[in-house]
Amino acid sequence: MDYIANNVDLILAALGQHVVLAIVPVILGVIIALPLGYLAVRYRWLYHPLINVSGLLYAIPSLALFVVLPGIIGTRILSPINIIAALTIYTVALMVRVVANGLNSVDPTITQAASAMGYRRVRRLFGVELPIALPVILAGLRVAAVSNVSLVSVGALIGVGGLGALFTRGLQLGYIDPIIVGIVLSVLLAVLCDVIIVLVQRQLTPWSRIGGRS
Amino acid sequence: MITFDGVRKVFPDGTVAVDNLDLELPTGKITVFVGPSGCGKTTSLRMINRMIEPTSGRILIDGDDVTSQDDALLRRRIGYVIQHAGLFPHRTIAENIATVPHLNGVNKKKARAVALELMDRVGLDESMADRYPVQLSGGQQQRVGVARALAADPPVMLMDEPFSAVDPIVREVLQAEFLRIQGELGKTIALVTHDIDEAIKIGDMVAVFRQGGHLAQFATPQELLERPANDFVADFVGRDRGFRSLSFDTAAALEVDDLFSVATGGEVLVLDGAGHPHGWTGPGLGSTSNPTPLGGTFVTGDSLRLVTDLAISSPVGIAVRVDETGRADGVLRHDSLVRQLNARRRRRAEAESTS
CATH class of the missing domain: 3.10.580.10 (CBS-domain)
Known part of the structure; x- marks a missing residue:
């Protein structure tokens, strides 16, 4: 593959941009979704509005969002911030429901037991509820991360797309090699994200893998 | 001593759960709250550590009104055991037992030492210290629940149906061991059960509740069997109470x-x-x-x-x-x-x- 040898710098730059564009929104999205998910559980009347609105956000076509967003948040059309903002919205849309479901999955007798032991609310959230919800939250995070990795490529259509730039280039030149490289790297990146989250989950929640009695 | 002084609890939907309850739970003894479902026994128990606040009346522990104290600090001084144990699935057995010492800022090493000592006291092998609750049987989990309640050496313990979720054979063993531990520690214990036989077996005093949150009788087990205060108590205590009352004499x-x-x-x-x-x-x-x-x-x-x-x-x-x-x-x-x-x-x- 002469293409790879001749374009190492370009491919690596695209890969680097792809990683940033995929990962930063995941981090931002989780930071925003955690409190929203908690609110949806804490105040039951907020649950349906929050879940429904986030579901609607997820239904907006990504390309449309990429195109409309600069007009809304006042960024330049070619700014990577557009992609980051759009993917953050998708992550939030997905993760609010996941966080709420994770917190709801905690057995209420356990949270009550925690209170009866003398846990105050905030410490109970971080010491008991979130850790127990973690398997559900991390399972959702795997979906969000993988979907972000693939959505970044769409950004290439508005000029900022990480590995997606290899697709557009391949199409414009009628040349298959960059497209294959783009696909392979994109899939590898998605798998890598997934594996990292699984490893983190194993490390953080050893208890969730032990089923039944030993 | 735990004192209920004219305690009344009305839930927002208008249900009277507990009606004008006056009761004194003697220090160092086991007082059992027993009665049919909906009689207010659990509500009464949970008002002691302010999981539920009374609508009116006062609850005193050794003369101090519980509502005058910070609820989280109050609860750390009151052991709490529930049905199915309610253990934290993400914490090991030793960590579960050390919950309250951990909340009180005791360092890890000391908290673990306390946990291991308590495992021994409740009859759990030290090798279980680093397992997770899901790896234990129901009876073992309940032992952990008792150990967790004892970890900060609280003078008062509340137990909500602690032996109901295990099979009858395990229950007998747990009850006997609980009485042995209580014999060593002499805690002031309030225990809720719907099982009159359990109440008679383990209670020093038994408070029989009836629907509507009324106290039907407060007496020793023997008195309850031999001289039930009214038809409700006689009926609740059961038919062969004459035979069962023979348990108290040698x-x-x-x-x-x-x-x-x-x-x-x-x-x-x-x-x-x-x-x-x-x-x-x-x-x-x-x-x-x-x-x-x-x-x-x-x-x-x-x-x-x-x-x-x-x-x-x-x-x-x-x-x-x-x-x-x-x-x-x-x-x-x-x-x-x-x-x-x-x-x-x-x-x-x-x-x-x-x-």
Whole structure:
């Protein structure tokens, strides 16, 4: 593959941009979704509005969002911030429901037991509820991360797309090699994200893998 | 001492869960709250550590109103055990037990030492310290629940149906061990159950609740069985309460016949060379070499209930008493037993009417 040898710098730059564009929104999205998910559980009347609105956000076509967003948040059309903002919205849309479901999955007798032991609310959230919800939250995070990795490529259509730039280039030149490289790297990146989250989950929640009695 | 002073709880939907409850739970004793579902027993328990706040009235622990104290700090001084244990699935057994020391800022090493010591006390092997709750049986989890409640050495313990979720055999073992631990520690305990037999077995005092949050009777188990305050209590305590009330007295005062009475004639008690009873022989019974089994023997320390059961279930209607070494030293015929039980009841009634 002469293409790879001749374009190492370009491919690596695209890969680097792809990683940033995929990962930063995941981090931002989780930071925003955690409190929203908690609110949806804490105040039951907020649950349906929050879940429904986030579901609607997820239904907006990504390309449309990429195109409309600069007009809304006042960024330049070619700014990577557009992609980051759009993917953050998708992550939030997905993760609010996941966080709420994770917190709801905690057995209420356990949270009550925690209170009866003398846990105050905030410490109970971080010491008991979130850790127990973690398997559900991390399972959702795997979906969000993988979907972000693939959505970044769409950004290439508005000029900022990480590995997606290899697709557009391949199409414009009628040349298959960059497209294959783009696909392979994109899939590898998605798998890598997934594996990292699984490893983190194993490390953080050893208890969730032990089923039944030993 | 835990004092309920005119405590009333009305839920937002208007249900009166507890109505004007006055109650004193003695220090160092087990007080059992028992009653049918919806009688307010659990609500009463949970008002002690402010998981539920009373609508009116006061609850005092050693004279201090619980509502005047910070709720989280109050709860760390009150052990709490619930049905199904309610263990934290993401924490190891040792970490679960060390929950309250951990909340109180005790360092990890010391908290673990406390946890291991308590595991020993509740009969859990140290090798379980680093397992997770899901790896333990229901009975073991319940032991962890008790250990967790004891970890900060609280003077007061609240137990909400602690033995209900395990099978009857495990329950018996847990109850016996709980009584042993309580014998060593002497905590002031409030325990909720719907099982009157459990209440009578483990309670020093029993508070019987009835629907609508009324206290129907507050008495010792024996008093409850022998002198129920009203039809509700009599009905709730159950039909064979006369028989069960025999659990509280020993066979020490019973007069027995000597062994000559069963040496010849109809039923003959077969003894070995050392004087240990082996069984019965006689018409319709086994031979001397292969006698009909006794079905059991009693010693003076056994309960009247056991003796009565032996007399009824014996193939010849005679219970056999043995001494500490297992040698037969007397027999009790069921007609003699019934006469003595009747005389006992008359004496008690007379004693009560003169007091």
